[in-house]
Amino acid sequence: MTIDTAIAELVSFLGDRLSRSKPDLDAHGASETHFAPAPPDAVAWPETVEDVSQILQLCHAHGCPVIAFGAGTALEGHTSAIRGGVTLDFARMDQVLSIHQGDMAAVVQPGITREALNRELRATGLFFPVDPGANASLGGMAATRASGTTSVRYGTIRENILALEVVLADGRVIRTGSRARKSAAGYDLTALFLGSEGTLGIITELTVKLQGQPEAITAGVCAFDAIDAAVDAVVAVIQMGIPMARIEFVDAEAVRAVNAYSGTELPERPHLFVEFHGTETGAAEDANRFAEVVADFGASDVRLATKTEDRSALWTARHHAYWACLALRQGATAVVTDVCVPISRLAEAVEETRADIAASPIPGPILGHVGDGNFHAILLVDPQTPNDLVEAKRLAGRMADRALRLGGTVTGEHGIGMGKLGYMQAEHGEGWAVMGEIKRALDPDSILNPGKLVPGD
């Protein structure tokens, strides 16, 4: 068999950098969420770009699938080896290669996690701002076009990667971009690989933009009677140019979950959690202006804090929200949905989703990155009740359809993987065919994460 032939050759090349042990295969074929296990035939731990290039040359010659694997935090089954093959685990390529203080940039390997990178940066006064919550690897974040709570201020991964080194399906190594802040020199290959989910090339190095660590942070929290007032308030704040570093929405059900879980006593109504980064006076001024604006939209229980421990206390509800939601239903696992709509349609999207979930037998608190129009329902599925997963998928499907109807996208930040493939035609129409044409140009035998992202693959 072609995969077996490829792996036989890989064994002799990689030695103990390759494993066929069942625990290793299972660990790399498992999903964080509800997708069926799909282990690869082998797991390799490349240590250099030359390793990756050599592996791809061999796999290309034999038509053997290759799946890139970072921290394994994907929520949509991105790394499932649905056609077998070799999973490349980047755990041994996890170094910061250089920090360019004057350029506010760092060159890193794909296996480094976000938290590890920021630990290494601590003494420099700089930080890497994209924060998807999970301690994902940088390579994985790049491959899935990740974002998160800080994107309203610092942008998504798309705005924070300057350059990539990528190994193509046939083993060729290319470099896209540079440490220069911008370029108008031809097709934006960097952007093309960001979000390509390992189907166009394997990222082996990233040049990331860094930000100055804020001198001061002010945090805030406030409650609203209804979702639309909260969203309208956020839109007003954005239009006034008050720079929020984070602006998170937590619905009444999620607040109830947090009160039960953390012993807080927040009013069980929709809440906004906000954070400002700046100078001491600047961040405080921004927070005070925020408080004035949201008051005009009926906000109550507005509280602001500047000291670290007070800020942490204020944000407890948001920080614990995911675990608090899971605890709402003992033994439950979560189907975490992820849609993003134009901000003007966000209140409508959340309210319709809220009503949908209320009419369903399963609980589903809602959290959102309201500045981006992106929100998640944490649908709580009892593994002992098979119909729960069916119901969760039905609700998720209605959320995706609704997002498209309202002019949005079926995924704001979690990506396509296995879970959203069925919506690509509806979202992109003929554009999806164009993605397939690009895939076939760069990976004609479809060895890179096959069966994902593009049509007819």
Add this chain to the structure above:
Amino acid sequence: MTIDTAIAELVSFLGDRLSRSKPDLDAHGASETHFAPAPPDAVAWPETVEDVSQILQLCHAHGCPVIAFGAGTALEGHTSAIRGGVTLDFARMDQVLSIHQGDMAAVVQPGITREALNRELRATGLFFPVDPGANASLGGMAATRASGTTSVRYGTIRENILALEVVLADGRVIRTGSRARKSAAGYDLTALFLGSEGTLGIITELTVKLQGQPEAITAGVCAFDAIDAAVDAVVAVIQMGIPMARIEFVDAEAVRAVNAYSGTELPERPHLFVEFHGTETGAAEDANRFAEVVADFGASDVRLATKTEDRSALWTARHHAYWACLALRQGATAVVTDVCVPISRLAEAVEETRADIAASPIPGPILGHVGDGNFHAILLVDPQTPNDLVEAKRLAGRMADRALRLGGTVTGEHGIGMGKLGYMQAEHGEGWAVMGEIKRALDPDSILNPGKLVPGD
């Protein structure tokens, strides 16, 4: 001939929306700069996306080149019809189709100019922030991945386009992106078309991000003894997170030109021009902190202004710089270079360029978007002295080589066109071949702006 056959069919379809008159052909084959005229065989003025789709279907069937044309402000000969064919002039597709106040977005046709768009937005409290200087069309700005003086704060066109409608080489119409602020749904086709210079598809509609008009603007200017101190000061300001809306560098020779042209009496040393957008107190606080920081780097003659007329007076030197430079040499035309390097190498790049020009017979003041590491030498060429253009190209070539040696790019914002094609291999290596593979996948007969951007085309 295939082009003639195509045009015969276009004539019957387009009627008076097509011209073959010599003045029309010449106007669309001319270059803003020094490139030889290369007129098309016909000029069409499409009025709808259906027109564009129909034109492309016909041209595709006959292998007739199609060149998109916006405001004609490109500096690198992007719209030269070097293989003849039909130029599509988007002057009649220049409308704002909708303004989405709550989403801070607008949907526009490609022929609208930046200034016209901002006039239409004036009453909304919003504006489109990308400012390349020239009154370019939005379609052209998108196709060339334009940026300019405000990119240090608001980003380039890449960060300010949410969605596109694009007609492909075979006439298919696709939509990329949506009005949602972000998406992780598959390949970033929007980014792929931005900067593709009309070689992958023709943009027929753009959804652009808007920004809140700043409540207050504070401007500043200061002088330095040497270029490196000015650059170091800017890096320090950026790292402190003081948000500059514009930060422009003007070298001593350009200051000399402005003093002669505008009667100003600026010290003939390198200058920085800066602008802050925010609240009254915020913008003023930012400006004062800027003044403190640059003083630490030896800045002198620091002046700040808030009132409109005072700000205009302060920025006169920058606003008039291009014309002042041209006036340095009577009857001269300019070869405007455009390189971008990592900011840490900017002082070195500017100083070496300065020395190169000083040793050459032609004058060349330098202006730069220092926050991006992007700068231009205005090389003044006497059309009566044939060797001048040779010398300007030699200097420009050395600038491009130097930019690559310092880890930058041969074009920060002007694009490739005819002028930079010779540097693509050096900048991108095998990545350039990948661009060619994408081009062949989407436009196998190379009818879209043929002979540009990709190898072997």
